[in-house]
Each structure stands twice: as structure tokens, then as C-alpha cells.
Amino acid sequence: MLHSNLTVGSNGHLFFNGADTVSLAEKYGTPLYLLDTDRVRERCRLYRETMKEAFTPDSEPLYASKALSVKGVYRICREEGISADVVSCGEIYTAVQAGFPAEKLYFHGNAKTGEDLDYALGQGVGFFVVDNETELRRLNEKAGDRGVRQKILLRLTPGVDPHTFEAVNTGKIDSKFGAAIATGQAESLFVCAQKCPNLSVMGIHCHIGSQIFDVKPFCDAVDMVLTFLNHIKEKYSFVTEIVNLGGGIGIRYREEDPVIDIRETILHIGSFLKRKCCELSYPMPRVLMEPGRSIVADAGLTLYTVQNVKVIPEFKQYVAIDGGMADNPRYALYRSRLTALIADRAGEPPVFQCTVAGRCCESGDLIGEEMFIQTPRIGDRLAVLVTGAYNFSMSSHYNALPTPPIVAVSGGADSILVRRESLEDLTIRQE
Numbered sequence: 001m002l003h004s005n006l007t008v009g010s011n012g013h014l015f016f017n018g019a020d021t022v023s024l025a026e027k028y029g030t031p032l033y034l035l036d037t038d039r040v041r042e043r044c045r046l047y048r049e050t051m052k053e054a055f056t057p058d059s060e061p062l063y064a065s066k067a068l069s070v071k072g073v074y075r076i077c078r079e080e081g082i083s084a085d086v087v088s089c090g091e092i093y094t095a096v097q098a099g100f101p102a103e104k105l106y107f108h109g110n111a112k113t114g115e116d117l118d119y120a121l122g123q124g125v126g127f128f129v130v131d132n133e134t135e136l137r138r139l140n141e142k143a144g145d146r147g148v149r150q151k152i153l154l155r156l157t158p159g160v161d162p163h164t165f166e167a168v169n170t171g172k173i174d175s176k177f178g179a180a181i182a183t184g185q186a187e188s189l190f191v192c193a194q195k196c197p198n199l200s201v202m203g204i205h206c207h208i209g210s211q212i213f214d215v216k217p218f219c220d221a222v223d224m225v226l227t228f229l230n231h232i233k234e235k236y237s238f239v240t241e242i243v244n245l246g247g248g249i250g251i252r253y254r255e256e257d258p259v260i261d262i263r264e265t266i267l268h269i270g271s272f273l274k275r276k277c278c279e280l281s282y283p284m285p286r287v288l289m290e291p292g293r294s295i296v297a298d299a300g301l302t303l304y305t306v307q308n309v310k311v312i313p314e315f316k317q318y319v320a321i322d323g324g325m326a327d328n329p330r331y332a333l334y335r336s337r338l339t340a341l342i343a344d345r346a347g348e349p350p351v352f353q354c355t356v357a358g359r360c361c362e363s364g365d366l367i368g369e370e371m372f373i374q375t376p377r378i379g380d381r382l383a384v385l386v387t388g389a390y391n392f393s394m395s396s397h398y399n400a401l402p403t404p405p406i407v408a409v410s411g412g413a414d415s416i417l418v419r420r421e422s423l424e425d426l427t428i429r430q431e
């Protein structure tokens with residue numbers, strides 16, 4: 001099976017982290033998100049331990065919580081002793097509600113509002129990742145009003161294209177995020193930050209993209225960033241404490257996707273970074289990484305019920321389910337290719353070619369096309385794999401569909417992390 005938490009039981013059902021998915025669908029109803037919280041923990045530990053080994057002992061992962069921002073996951077991160085990346089007051093609030101220490105939060109965003117800054121300062125968020133000069137000035141003023149010296153990182157755009165694997169791609173310089181090294185804007189952001197008495201520049205941040213399977217673009221980014229930092233050191237005698245390399249390590253959604261070893265990738269980036277520091281005689285910084293997808297993606301799967309099967313002779317076969325783009329918009333948005341299977345007969349060969357259609361009144365509401373699943377029957381449970389990241393967090397109420405619950409599966413036992421939304425919940429804020 002695609003990931004080691006997926007197995008087929010002796011009854012032919014799909015098991016997820018030791019739990020029978022068909023029984024869970026019966027118990028909780030569908031659509032249903034499952035989250036293998038043991039896997040989430042395992043990944044936090046893998047990043048935490050490997051990063052200590054690859055970089056410095058105080059290097060650590062920050063969970064990029066936009067992938068799945070729920071209290072249960074912040075709690076796991078807190079218990080596993082890792083920090084988190086947040087991008088809104090909502091994520092800060094959810095983290096704090098979960099008892100996550102605000103000083104271990106890193107606040108991102110290219111368009112933080114004055115209210116965002118006030119809220120985050122008020123909560124005692126540890127680090128702001130400052131995107132631009134306007135934010136820098138605003139934050140400096142607000143920190144001054146409160147009499148605090150706020151720790152910040154500066155977001156740089158290294159100009160690395162993770163998809164074509166070219167070392168430098170000018171296209172990436174026009175990103176909406178951060179200050180480009182190549183245009184000199186990164187340097188002016190640094191100079192401006194140094195003049196802010198209420199801000200303390202602790203280091204820099206860069207993020208080159210998501211779902212990356214090759215280590216080379218990460219090394220290219222390290223190369224660009226350290227060359228820049230060395231220039232800053234020589235010109236301004238400023239040595240950075242922190243280098244945050246962002247997230248982006250890929251996860252397999254299908255058998256055809258490349259296999260990536262997270263540990264090997266981090267170790268490789270570590271040895272590249274050490275070599276580069278040595279070459280430039282630059283002191284080894286404390287390194288942060290911000291994995292989101294690779295912490296939670298394969299810890300999730302979604303269960304649906306097959307509502308009907310439509311065969312259009314000589315054209316297509318549709319399998320229609322009781323969920324779709326409202327709970328998993330990734331195919332509709334990005335044409336992301338996913339894996340689905342019939343959970344009731346998971347051991348049978350996937351010989352039925354079909355388009356899996358969602359229930360929304362929109363022809364683009366699909367989970368995938370040209371998918372191969374076991375021959376479906378009405379009432380079967382369809383499992384869509386690897387939905388832990390960017391599914392619940394990007395879900396919508398389109399067609400007034402209530403958001404499905406998230407059920408945690410740990411050591412074969414199940415418990416509710418997020419309850420199913422009710423019809424009453426849908427109108428609770430409406431007059």
C-alpha cells in the first residue's frame with residue numbers, strides 16, 4: 001500500500017493505523033476525515049531528531065499549521081516540544097486555545113493587518129516573520145507603544161524555482177511574498193529593520209514552495225541565502241542567529257509519485273549548509289524548517305459513501321460520492337492527482353476506471369479523473385488517501401454542506417478531534 005499505515009484486514013476492509021475504516025464510517029457517518037495521530041507524532045519526532053543531527057542541537061521544526069489548524073494537532077506539537085508557524089489571528093487563537101505556548105509561534109503573512117499585529121503582540125507571539133517594509137514600520141511602532149522589543153525574522157525571496165530545478169529563476173523573484181535578494185530589496189529590508197529600535201532581527205526566512213521531491217532546490221536556496229548573509233556580515237558586521245528554510249518536502253499521493261526519504265533529505269541539506277558555512281567562514285546558524293504537508297498529509301484519509309454509479313457508454317463512468325470539493329478542493333483547484341479505493345473490498349484489484357464526482361452543483365466538483373478503483377457498489381465506502389494536509393483547512397460550506405468531523409485514530413482506538421458540523425451550526429451567525 002501507498003503508506004505503511006494502510007493495510008487490508010482479513011475481512012477485505014481497508015484498515016488505517018490498525019482501525020477498520022468501514023466500521024469507523026458506520027460509527028461516525030460519512031464524509032469523515034480520519035487522522036492517524038501516531039503518524040503525526042512520529043513525523044514531529046523525525047524532524048526534531050534529524051534536524052538536531054543535521055544542523056545544530058538547538059535547530060528545530062516548526063509545524064506549518066495552515067496544513068491542518070486544529071487544537072488536537074497543536075496539542076501534539078506542544079507535547080512533542082516543537083514550535084509552530086501561524087498565518088492568522090485564527091491560527092494563533094486555535095493554538096493558544098490548545099495550550100500551545102505563544103512564545104513558540106512564528107507569525108507569517110504578506111498582508112498582516114494592524115489588528116493582526118495588535119492581536120499577535122497582545123498574545124505574546126514569539127517571532128514575527130516580517131514580509132515587507134510597511135509591516136516592519138508598523139510593527140516597530142506598535143511594539144514601541146507596548147514597550148516591548150519584538151523578535152523578528154525577515155522573509156527573503158531567494159529566486160529558486162523548485163519545479164524546474166533551475167538554480168535561479170527570475171520568475172520567482174516576482175513572488176508576492178518577501179523581499180527578493182536579486183533586486184536589492186532584501187538588503188534594504190535588512191537595513192530598514194536595523195534602524196527599528198523596537199525590533200530585534202534574529203534571522204531570515206525563505207520558503208521556496210511545496211510538494212518538492214528533489215533536494216537540489218533546497219540546497220540552491222541555502223546557497224543563495226548564505227551568500228546574501230555573508231555579504232550582510234561583511235558590509236554591516238551583522239551575523240544572523242537563525243536561518244529558517246521554510247517547508248515544502250513532498251509526500252506521495254499516488255504509487256507513481258517519487259519516493260522521498262525525509263531524514264536523508266534533511267541530512268543532505270545539513271551537510272550542504274555546513275560545507276557552505278565552512279567555505280564562507282560563517283558561523284553555523286540555528287536552522288528552522290516549516291513542514292506542513294509532510295507532518296500531516298499521509299496521516300489523513302477521507303471516507304465517503306458511494307451514492308450512484310453512472311456509465312455513459314463509450315464515454316465515461318462516474319462514481320458519485322457524498323462529499324467532494326467542499327471537503328477536498330485540491331483536484332478542483334490544482335488538478336492534484338489522488339488515490340482512491342473501495343474500503344469494503346480494498347484487497348481486490350482496482351480495475352474500474354472512473355471519474356469520482358462530488359455532490360456539489362458544479363461540474364468541476366471532482367476528486368479525480370481516470371482513477372482506478374475496485375468495482376463499486378452503491379453504499380460502498382470510498383476512501384481517498386493522503387488527505388491530512390490542506391483538506392479540512394481548505395474546506396468550505398459551498399452548497400451549505402456541513403464540514404465533516406475529524407476522528408483521531410491512535411493505536412487502533414478512535415476519538416473525535418472535531419465534531420461534525422450540524423445544520424444549526426450553518427446558520428448560527430445568521431440573522
Ligand code: LLP
Nearest residue numbers: 064207210211247248249290291292293390
Ligand atoms: N512555510 C511557509 C511560509 C509556507 O507558505 C508553507 C506553505 C509552508 C511553510 C508549508 O509547506 P509544506 O511543508 O506544507 O509544503 N494548498 C496547497 C499548498 C499550499 C502551501 C502554502 N504554503 C496544496 O494543497 O497543495
